[in-house]
Amino acid sequence: MYDKFGDIRPYRDRTRLKRSLKTVVGGGHIRSEKDTLGEIEVPDDAYYGPQTVRAINNFRVSRQKLPPSFIRAQAAIKLASARANLEAGKLEPKIAKAIISAVLEVRKGKFEEQFVLDVFQSGAGTSQNMNANEVIANRALEMMGYERGRYDIIHPNDHVNMSQSSNDTTHTAIHIAAVEMMNAELMPALVDMLMVFSEKAAEFMDIVKPGRTHLQDAVPVTLGQEFSGYARMLELGIKRLEISVEGLCELNMGGTAVGTGLNIPENFSNIAIREVRALTGQDFVLAGNPFEATQAAEAILGASSSLRSIAVSLIKIANDLRLLSSGPRTGIGEINLPTVQPGSSIMPGKVNPVMAEMLNMTCFQIIGNDSAIMMATQGGQFELNVFTPLLAYDLLNSIEILTGATTSFTERCLRGITVNRDRCEELSKQSLALVTILATKIGYEEAANIAHIAHVGGKTIIETVKEMRIMDEKDAEELLDPLKMTGVKQ
Structure with missing residues (x-):
């Protein structure tokens, strides 16, 4: 398998590969593979390869992995790159076909369990990129009738990663994943919440109640006017988020290591962007400056800032609703939040504003994520921001939990809010x-x-x-x- 210098020899047939397998504790098998650092053992049932194994051993930190949305985005990049390389004549048709077929399976979530790396890993997401390259290479090999590990046929770097670098693909994957999640999931959830706030504002417009400033009595308002303010806060937050999505639609396809586009064929970037657009259905464009796109993360920071802004608004709204519904006998008690579960393990009959509390905690986490994103954004040096794995995890986590929280809150709380009209009238007169x-x-x-x-x-x-x-x-x-x-x- 190796020559006298320790260099790998290509597998020439399946028999030689089978002889390289070893039985390990528990009856499983491992296969021996090699990267530029030498030989390493890989679980035989794994689609990943030696660089992923090294990263597994090196980064035992949190057990948190990058989400499926990021993996799907990586797959989109690999597919677009394979087609661009094929069109440029750099990739053999049969190899390109196998890679594309494997990528489409990854895009559908078939191999999520093979993406095993900790979020806190090598800078610039090099390990994450190689995890994808190895999984796709080995699956493509299977589709061509070869055993996994036959990198003399399809190589993770030479073929799957052709015309790419971790430095451009990881940034790009964050943008793709964030745009797909925002447009398909988060925006509809926020718009639905906005519509319900607007409906409640109209429903409650003639219900007079005391206004409050400094937590003290102020001139009257109607509950509808109060809710119209909530609706407008959310509307403005959505507009800011839409602007941030425009920034994320710029993709660094073909910048490679530092933005110069070294090792890419002519017209690669334009073809790759075309393919990403076709695959995702999103209006992506090439980054205006690949050097900025490689060394900075301002679009990611802008998106996170917009999410933070919405989170701050929702915290204010959730706190108001908790106070307005406080009681039921000894608080303000102007509104009723839906009863969704018992509120105490010791006080029978107690009901708590659990949906508003959940919304608060979600928004606290989004603000924390934004702080980490700010630190990671400013931490970039020279031609590369190396903190992209953290940027990916925190931004996509914020999008995911805000989507879930707003959806749950709208359905389980906001739609069901009712008014204590007599209480509002009584307090307004007092x-x-x-x-x-x-x-x-x-x-x-x-x-x-x-x-x-x-x-x-x-x-x-x-x-x-x-x-x-x-x-x-x-x-x-x-x-x-x-x-x-x-x-x-x-």
């Missing part, structure tokens, strides 16, 4: 801030005195005004109508 409307009639200081008298006496503003005979009862009732103060009632 608010001392109703006196604000009097300031234009009797002056600020006199209005403040009326508020003080009402508070000390435990009476409403309208009761106090009537008792003090500041104006006749009809005028007082008309002027101090809480709903009229909101502008909803004319």
